[in-house]
Amino acid sequence: MSLASVMAPVPVPTPSPGRVAPPVPRADPSPALREEPRVAKMVVEDLSAWYGRRKVLHGVSLPFVKDAVTAIIGPSGCGKSTLIRCLNRMHEIQPGAAQSGRVLLDGRDIHGGHLDPIELRRRVGMVFQKPNPFPTMSVRDNVLAGWRLTGTRPKDPDAVVEDALRRAALWVEVKDRLKAPGGSLSGGQAQRLCIARALAVAPEVLLMDEPCSALDPIATARIEELIHELAPTVTIVIVTHNMQQAARVSAYTAFLYMGELVEFAETAGLFTRPADPRTEDYITGRFG
Amino acid sequence: MDAWLYPPPPQRTVSPRLRWRRLADRLFRGAVVASVVVVLAPLAAVLATVIAKGAPALDLAFLTHLPKPVGETGGGVGHAILGTLFLALGGLGIAVPVGVPAGVFLASDRMPRLAGVVRMCADVLAGVPSIVVGLFAYTLLVMPFRQFSALSGAFALAVIMLPTIVRTTEEVVRLVPPTLTEAALALGAPRWRAMLGVVLPSAGKGVAAGIIAAFSRGAGETAPLMFTAFGSQFLSWNLLQPIAALPLVLFNYAVSPYEDWHAQAWAAALVLVVLVLVANLVARYATARRSA
Ligand SMILES: Nc1ncnc2c1ncn2[C@@H]1O[C@H](COP(=O)(O)OP(=O)(O)OP(=O)(O)O)[C@@H](O)[C@H]1O
Ligand SMILES: [Mg+2]
Numbered sequence: 001m002s003l004a005s006v007m008a009p010v011p012v013p014t015p016s017p018g019r020v021a022p023p024v025p026r027a028d029p030s031p032a033l034r035e036e037p038r039v040a041k042m043v044v045e046d047l048s049a050w051y052g053r054r055k056v057l058h059g060v061s062l063p064f065v066k067d068a069v070t071a072i073i074g075p076s077g078c079g080k081s082t083l084i085r086c087l088n089r090m091h092e093i094q095p096g097a098a099q100s101g102r103v104l105l106d107g108r109d110i111h112g113g114h115l116d117p118i119e120l121r122r123r124v125g126m127v128f129q130k131p132n133p134f135p136t137m138s139v140r141d142n143v144l145a146g147w148r149l150t151g152t153r154p155k156d157p158d159a160v161v162e163d164a165l166r167r168a169a170l171w172v173e174v175k176d177r178l179k180a181p182g183g184s185l186s187g188g189q190a191q192r193l194c195i196a197r198a199l200a201v202a203p204e205v206l207l208m209d210e211p212c213s214a215l216d217p218i219a220t221a222r223i224e225e226l227i228h229e230l231a232p233t234v235t236i237v238i239v240t241h242n243m244q245q246a247a248r249v250s251a252y253t254a255f256l257y258m259g260e261l262v263e264f265a266e267t268a269g270l271f272t273r274p275a276d277p278r279t280e281d282y283i284t285g286r287f288g
Numbered sequence: 289m290d291a292w293l294y295p296p297p298p299q300r301t302v303s304p305r306l307r308w309r310r311l312a313d314r315l316f317r318g319a320v321v322a323s324v325v326v327v328l329a330p331l332a333a334v335l336a337t338v339i340a341k342g343a344p345a346l347d348l349a350f351l352t353h354l355p356k357p358v359g360e361t362g363g364g365v366g367h368a369i370l371g372t373l374f375l376a377l378g379g380l381g382i383a384v385p386v387g388v389p390a391g392v393f394l395a396s397d398r399m400p401r402l403a404g405v406v407r408m409c410a411d412v413l414a415g416v417p418s419i420v421v422g423l424f425a426y427t428l429l430v431m432p433f434r435q436f437s438a439l440s441g442a443f444a445l446a447v448i449m450l451p452t453i454v455r456t457t458e459e460v461v462r463l464v465p466p467t468l469t470e471a472a473l474a475l476g477a478p479r480w481r482a483m484l485g486v487v488l489p490s491a492g493k494g495v496a497a498g499i500i501a502a503f504s505r506g507a508g509e510t511a512p513l514m515f516t517a518f519g520s521q522f523l524s525w526n527l528l529q530p531i532a533a534l535p536l537v538l539f540n541y542a543v544s545p546y547e548d549w550h551a552q553a554w555a556a557a558l559v560l561v562v563l564v565l566v567a568n569l570v571a572r573y574a575t576a577r578r579s580a
Contacts, residue, residue, distance in 0.1 A: 090474055095397065121476040132471040136489040149477035149485050197475070 041066035041235040047101035049082050060261045069236040071250035079259045080239040084207045088124040089117045125203030129210040131190035135183030139174050142182040146201035168196035169222035188215045208238040224249050247271050255279045342558030345551040361548050365556050367523040371532035376507040378442030383449040391457025414451035421447045422512035438531035441517025449502035456498025460491040493574045500571035504564040510535035534560045
């Protein structure tokens with residue numbers, strides 16, 4: 001499968017030569033990659049981002065394949081969080097933040113008039129690096145917050161709560177304390193609550209910014225399981241510092257370095273045969 | 289069995305240096321205690337005087353009855369207690385819907401120019417003598433209607449309360465971690481809903497404490513009520529009629545020539561102090577519980 005086929009149904013950004021390596025054809029593509037055709041759920045085109053005068057993303061272009069997991073890796077401060085915050089327009093809420101270039105969802109510009117940020121953020125959910133449950137709301141209300149805060153209510157709230165909590169691997173731990181305040185959970189539980197909160201509104205895309213950095217290995221494994229479960233129906237973008245995790249959960253990997261996209265390829269190819277020496281240095285732990 | 293060997297305890301020799309440090313420590317401690325006493329003494333003196341002079345005239349009748357006509361003894365300030373509650377709550381009714389959103393706005397760091405103006409207004413307002421606030425309410429709400437009224441009194445108190453409410457709201461809303469607002473926005477919440485649904489509840493008890501502080505501030509004011517609520521001898525719930533208030537009763541009785549009224553003025557003072565004290569304790573209790 002080629003990168004071109006990945007991005008075919010939407011206007012395709014032409015990656016600058018040398019930056020994006022074509023995925024290496026492999027004898028046995030993983031099952032996730034075998035089904036064709038692949039469609040880009042979101043596409044980033046020549047995206048640059050600033051904080052005040054400081055430019056932190058330099059013309060990044062890449063696709064996020066529909067119903068697949070894309071990992072974003074790179075050293076601390078390279079712009080990973082900034083990049084994914086541009087995907088649900090959370091970048092622009094910060095004072096002094098600016099951006100240029102285009103971000104497409106289902107082939108249409110998310111800044112176009114057809115989609116307001118509120119609608120966009122319901123379709124493109126987000127889990128933050130630091131768990132941020134709402135401390136004054138109960139566990140149950142936290143899960144339903146995405147509905148309540150947009151002035152809507154699900155048909156069967158109890159089912160939504162249970163399903164979201166089960167999928168986030170938290171149900172067993174909290175089913176007897178759904179009325180407890182959201183602030184009463186441990187750090188790892190709080191993060192899973194945030195994941196449940198994001199899942200409860202059934203987003204089409206889920207952005208996860210280092211979702212496991214506060215979790216123990218068991219909870220991490222559960223989240224990775226969850227990602228596998230979700231992948232057939234949800235487009236997932238996950239930022240991670242953990243190479244093994246990126247290799248385990250993702251079909252595609254993007255390597256960002258100092259605000260530039262150095263390499264984007266199928267995960268297996270990127271980790272076994274990186275095209276750029278900087279990628280190789282990073283994944284072998286020579287810097288970052 | 290393993291025997292653990294401990295190093296010998298260090299010899300405690302008291303060097304002259306250490307001795308001097310201990311002395312200095314004691315001196316400072318003494319100075320701090322002395323300054324606390326100096327600060328607390330006036331408060332204690334005021335409380336003691338008010339209790340000593342007010343308690344004799346204080347009984348259930350005083351709290352519940354209306355005043356008797358001049359010349360008759362007895363009677364109470366029930367109308368003024370209710371009047372003060374009415375005026376202060378009315379003031380809150382005006383000041384809270386204006387002050388809380390203003391504080392939230394200041395904390396949101398948007399439109400810095402307008403925020404600067406609002407902040408300056410709040411500061412200036414806090415510094416305006418309360419009698420001037422009374423005059424302002426008088427020209428605005430009394431002169432046009434040719435009528436002293438509870439409404440104008442409540443309005444004057446609202447102006448007094450406003451800066452406290454704006455400032456405390458801003459402070460406590462600022463303490464809410466911005467990550468909570470982000471989480472709400474990332475779920476698709478419009479800003480106003482993120483504010484009402486997430487940020488304000490998180491700051492809720494702090495905001496409540498500010499409101500109670502404003503209440504006790506307003507309840508104790510006399511000057512702004514002199515040309516507005518004016519005072520009354522009767523129980524009245526009419527917004528457009530004059531209404532009694534404890535500070536006004538206190539003032540009128542204290543400057544009267546009657547011995548009996550002087551005693552009642554002290555008792556009214558005691559009631560007022562207790563009212564304000566209770567409000568403050570409630571505020572304190574609320575804030576203490578929120579950080580727990
Ligand atoms: N609110 C902000 N204001 C100013 N500069 C910022 C802000 N947020 C991030 N930056 C800067 O932008 C650059 C990219 O930040 P970003 O958070 O995207 O990095 P990251 O790749 O997510 O790093 P990490 O792995 O540590 O989370 C960094 O140099 C950072 O200092
Ligand atoms: Mg980050």
